[in-house]
Amino acid sequence: METEGELSFGPFTLSLDRRALRRDGCALPxxxxxxxxxxxxxxxxxxxxGKDEIVTRLASGTDMEQGRLRAHVAAVRRALGDGEDGSRYIVNVxxxxxxxxxAVRRTAPAALPRVAGLPDGSAPLLGREETVASLVRMVGERxxxxxxxxxxxxxxxxxxxxARRVAPRFDGRVAYLDLAPLADGARLTDAVAGAVGLTLGGSLPALCAALAERRLLLVLDNCGHLADPAALxxxxLLEAAPRLHVLATSREALDLRAEWVHRLAPLALPAxxxxxxxxxxxxxxxxxRAKTAHLCRQLDGNPLLIxxxxxxxxxxxIAALAGAGDAPYGASAEAQGRHRSADALLDWSWRLLAPRERAVLHRLSVFRRSFTIDDAARECACPEIDGAAVKxxxxxxxxxxxxxxxxGLHGVRYRLTNATRHYAGEAVARRVAMAVTAS
Structure with a gap:
């Protein structure tokens, strides 16, 4: 049975997407x-x-007698005014x-991109099988x-x-947008419209209207630097389009009421x-294996750094990496942008921080082990940033x-990964030194 578009008959329109009936534009209960x-x-x-087919379709896994079917038929006939002024809609054979x-007129929605539009995913995804299965379930439910x-x-x-795994649930209608190339949120609506195959001139209301009755999975990748406009x-879209699902990735949550946040853990040692x-x-x-296991722990299970x-x-x-201190990795000649090195990766986050947050992150690099919030306040406070501001x-x-x-059992503790501590300490210190030299 079709699940998208509209069926029109007489003065009535039935939305197959929303399962909603209207008469002359007015909703009918x-x-x-x-x-x-x-x-x-x-x-x-x-x-x-046939009655048996109808009962099976309407039962949805529960018992339903044909007497109840007659009641549903009667309800539909009343809503349509079947038999009034000579109109006929449903006949019992x-x-x-x-x-x-x-007579029924069918209106189908315009086609949307299918799963073939997703970026290449040929690289193996090691150690994430359970996570993928869990997220597949959550994307269907949330x-x-x-x-x-x-x-x-x-x-x-x-x-x-x-997205590839859940695509069949959305009839292959999956749209993907990488937000990383966008410098700000000014063209975000246009970018999303383009991802779903539409040209709307940057109008959010028009985009909401176009997606209102579509079943679609929208993947918004790398939202971190545009968290606020992406959230809005x-x-x-979620309010306007009840059959739309959104899967986002970000270094911070979007902080929406409907949001289900999955915090991705580091890669476990075998993987x-x-x-x-x-x-x-x-x-x-x-x-x-022993040396590599130590190295992977030193890299905090981060797949990119590994x-x-x-x-x-x-x-x-491998032996040479053991004496490389906190940074046993270099730059990649193959990777591009923020993925070419650990410092480039952290530069991406550094640029999004306020000056006070940068200062606190720099000072937190003195902690080689975990610390409490009070430890951080004592170590990082200064005349310009008091303990409350540090927290x-x-x-x-x-x-x-x-x-x-x-x-943990002994209260909440915080820590920096080795890569972040190295960046916040040495890399930032080098920047300060270069700035002083330049002046």
Whole structure:
């Protein structure tokens, strides 16, 4: 049975997307099963639909007697005014079923992009099988799911894997938009419209109207630097289009009421070892596995950093990485933009921070182990930033996935990954030194 578009007959219009009936533009109250019955009969106008088939379709896994079917038919006939002023819509064919006898006009929505438009996903996604399965379930149940985590954890690859898996539930209608190239939110509406195959001149109301009755999965990738405009757009679309689902990735949550946040964990050790060996192009002997396991822990299970370290190991060897301190990785000649190095990855987040947050992150680099919020306030406070402001800045750094939180038995503790601590300490210090030299 069709699930999109509209069926029109007489003064009535039945939306198949919303399962809503209107007469001359005015909504008519009708129960869910009665609407399902009307959609089935009108969708097969002129064809006798057997009672057993109707009961099976309307039962939805529960028992329903044919006596209840007659009640639903009567409700539909009352809503349509069947028999009034000579109008006829539903006729009972004795012993067989029912037939919709009025002329029906069908209006189908314009086609939307299908799953073939998603970026290439040929790279293996190691150690994320359970996460993919969980997110597939959540995307079906929730209308807004955001995958949140630090840079380099593989949020984009994960979202694309989930989108491919759930595409059949949306009849293949999946639209993908990478927000990373957008400098600001001014062209966000246009970009989303383009992703779904529309040209609307930047009008959000027009985009909402165009998607109002569409079943669609919209993937918004890399929302972090546009979290506020992306949240406003997602909220408007979700309110206007009840069959739209949104899967987003970001370094911070969108903070919407309908949002389900999945915080992506680092890669577990077995999968991290497999990823290193794959990127390094070698098999690991027992000694190599022990050294690589230590290295992967040092890299906090970050897939991007593991890949960068593996690329370096191809030329320098695994043993050479052990003496590389907190940064046993280099830059990648193959990767582009923010993924070419750890510093480039963190530059992306650094630019989004307020001056006070930058100062606090820099000072937090003195902690080589986990710390409490009071520890942070004591260490980072200064005449310009008091203890209360430090705590406020710390909460912002946590939200942006730059500081990790451990809710343990001994209270809440915070920590910086090795890469973030190295960046916040040495890389920022180098910037300050260069600025002083230049002046």
């Amino acid at each position: 009708l129960g869910a099963r009665a609407l399902e019955l009307l959609a089935l009969l009108a969708g097969r106008a002129g064809e006798v639909v 004795l012993g067989r079923g029912y037939v919709f006898v009025a 209308r807004l799911v955001t995958v949140v985590g630090a840079g380099g954890l593989g949020k984009s690859a994960l979202a694309l894997a989930v 757009l997602a909220e408007a 991290a070892l497999e990823l290193f060996a794959l990127r390094c192009g070698t098999r690991l002997d027992p000694a190599g 890949g960068l370290a593996a690329a370096r190991a191809r030329t320098d060897g 406020w800045c710390l909460s912002g750094l946590v939200a942006r996935s730059l500081v990790e939180v451990d809710y």
